[in-house]
Amino acid sequence: MELSSTVYESVFARVTDQLVHRFGNTFSREQVETVVRQGRAQMEAGSHHPEFIPSLIEHWARDILTEGARDEHRTVRPVPEVVFVCEHNAGRSQLAAALAEHLSGEHLDVRSAGVSPERPEPNPAVVQVLAERGVELECSYPAPDEHDAADAADVLVLMGVPDNPGIATHRTVTWKIADPHHASVEVVREIAADVERHVRELLIQLEVPLVEASPVITPMAAPQPAESGVQAREHVTATVTTP
Secondary structure (H helix, E strand, O other): OOOOOHHHHHHHHHHHHHHHHHHOOOOOHHHHHHHHHHHHHHHHOOOOOHHHHHHHHHHHHHHHHHHHHHHOOOOOOOOOEEEEEEOOOOOHHHHHHHHHHHHHOOOOEEEEEEOOOOOOOOOHHHHHHHHHOOOOOOOOOOOOOOOHHHHOOOEEEEEOOOOOOOOOOOOEEEEOOOOOOOOOHHHHHHHHHHHHHHHHHHHHHOOOOOOOOOOEEEEOOOOOOOOOOOOOOOOOOEEEEOO
């Protein structure tokens, strides 16, 4: 990555957007952009490693904005950022990210990642089970670019990966969640329930307001013919239960 290159500038545009999202209730976009420009002016001068600058400025700007708000007696409630990590970023991380966003509304910044990402699309069984819970997952949750965004996350949640994936963040937690890869839909439903329990606990710890989840819609098996041999003309195809 080179200074002022297209890739470099796109990374900073994303960093700025993330800061505006986190501090938008306290500072205007223009104020956030001013802080980022000041950081770039200080750190880019004579730098021989531009690949590290976006992450450094992300941390620095967050500290400056938080301190500035406190000095002016403004209320600061930045949106926490959580990155969910599994092996391929197709099953557990997608499931957790979707449920976290669904349960938190706009009060959480959610991303997912994989230590060995392979499949561009999420696990079909995961998509189906999420749909039963009223959560649409039409495409995969975005993964952080390189390690810079993950480094800036407030919490890194690891599922089925090494405890130290080479990403430095404020807090790292490990969840023991079964792998939905090649699992039946019935098993994925159980995994989703386990993930939701963990997600709810994490949101409570982060003091993120919980949005009441939609009821789970579980398809039923087709009804069996009656003993009289007369087929039912109409039958219920789904039942609503609470998660």
